[in-house]
Amino acid sequence: MITTGFLDVLPASEEVQPTWIDAPVLSNVHLADRYHRLRLAAPLAAERARPGQFVMLTISSPVLALPRPMAVHDVDPETGTIDIIYGVVGVGTREMAALRPGATVGTLGPLGRPFAPPPSAPGRALLLGRGIGICSLSLLGRELHAAGWDVLVVASGRTPQAVVGTEELDAAGVRVLRVDDESGTSAPELLRDLDFAPTYVTACGSARLEQLAADHAHTAEVQIALEAPMACGLGYCHGCSTGARTAQAEAPLVCADGPVFRYRPATP
Numbered sequence: 001m002i003t004t005g006f007l008d009v010l011p012a013s014e015e016v017q018p019t020w021i022d023a024p025v026l027s028n029v030h031l032a033d034r035y036h037r038l039r040l041a042a043p044l045a046a047e048r049a050r051p052g053q054f055v056m057l058t059i060s061s062p063v064l065a066l067p068r069p070m071a072v073h074d075v076d077p078e079t080g081t082i083d084i085i086y087g088v089v090g091v092g093t094r095e096m097a098a099l100r101p102g103a104t105v106g107t108l109g110p111l112g113r114p115f116a117p118p119p120s121a122p123g124r125a126l127l128l129g130r131g132i133g134i135c136s137l138s139l140l141g142r143e144l145h146a147a148g149w150d151v152l153v154v155a156s157g158r159t160p161q162a163v164v165g166t167e168e169l170d171a172a173g174v175r176v177l178r179v180d181d182e183s184g185t186s187a188p189e190l191l192r193d194l195d196f197a198p199t200y201v202t203a204c205g206s207a208r209l210e211q212l213a214a215d216h217a218h219t220a221e222v223q224i225a226l227e228a229p230m231a232c233g234l235g236y237c238h239g240c241s242t243g244a245r246t247a248q249a250e251a252p253l254v255c256a257d258g259p260v261f262r263y264r265p266a267t268p
């Protein structure tokens with residue numbers, strides 16, 4: 001996580017009430033590398049989720065007690081579905097990969113404070129995502145593009161296969177620059193030289209991209225979506241404290257005060 005500057009708490013979503021349901025699994029397919037895509041029937045979450053928000057997923061299993069936080073990658077309010085793209089990293093996501101249609105997943109959400117684009121006329125938005133972090137930016141990219149913003153999404157991964165979650169952006173006509181470590185195209189010094197002067201910058205998924213976003217803070221609105229281990233997702237356990245400084249809080253919680261924060265540099 002970025003260690004210089006301040007993280008300001010953004011306004012809460014207008015859709016204040018998260019809901020809990022046992023959401024039926026409609027599909028759960030392997031995409032590439034360690035990544036899978038889960039579709040759940042969760043009509044209220046599909047209707048209410050804003051870009052950057054997440055859900056807490058509880059999987060019924062003898063080896064799991066805690067829910068897992070997952071960003072809402074896509075929604076279809078008409079069919080009442082939400083899509084999550086997840087990477088298998090530990091016991092919870094391994095159990096998730098074994099879910100088949102007919103199973104249900106305890107789904108609490110949508111949770112957290114969403115991205116808050118500046119209320120100015122549409123400008124230029126630079127969205128920086130790494131790995132699974134790209135999925136937190138997908139709804140935002142499409143929403144800004146539809147509102148007339150000039151949007152550039154930088155989708156970064158270890159390998160070309162690890163760049164996931166970009167199909168909907170492509171389909172919506174959003175410009176996506178795919179970069180990866182294998183080809184050497186993801187180096188920060190290369191991304192710093194993009195010929196694009198943004199007025200709004202967001203980042204999710206890597207400290208290097210957060211720093212890149214922070215470098216724009218004197219000329220653009222910068223918002224960063226953070227991750228932290230979470231047990232409750234509701235602001236009770238304080239397990240997800242950022243430990244970061246903010247104007248409003250001693251150590252804001254990623255779940256209740258974030259996951260999206262405004263970045264402000266230490267020196268004006």
Ligand SMILES: Cc1cc2nc3c(=O)[nH]c(=O)nc-3n(C[C@H](O)[C@H](O)[C@H](O)COP(=O)(O)OP(=O)(O)OC[C@H]3O[C@@H](n4cnc5c(N)ncnc54)[C@H](O)[C@@H]3O)c2cc1C
Pocket residue numbers: 054066067068069070071072084085086087088089090091092093094132135136226227228229230231254259
């Ligand atoms: C707001 C938010 C959105 C996220 N969105 C996605 C997403 O869209 N796709 C995706 O693949 N992953 C996402 N993550 C990370 C994901 O929650 C973890 O990878 C997952 O919880 C790991 O669970 P596990 O049991 O497989 O791993 P384990 O390491 O076995 O997890 C053990 C415990 O630590 C917690 N934990 C471990 N790592 C993380 C982490 N990085 N973030 C939060 N909790 C963690 C787990 O919830 C669990 O309670 C998100 C995290 C946050 C905070």
Ligand code: FES
Pocket residue numbers: 229230231232233234235236237238239240241253254255256
């Ligand atoms: S996860 Fe419990 S307070 Fe944030």
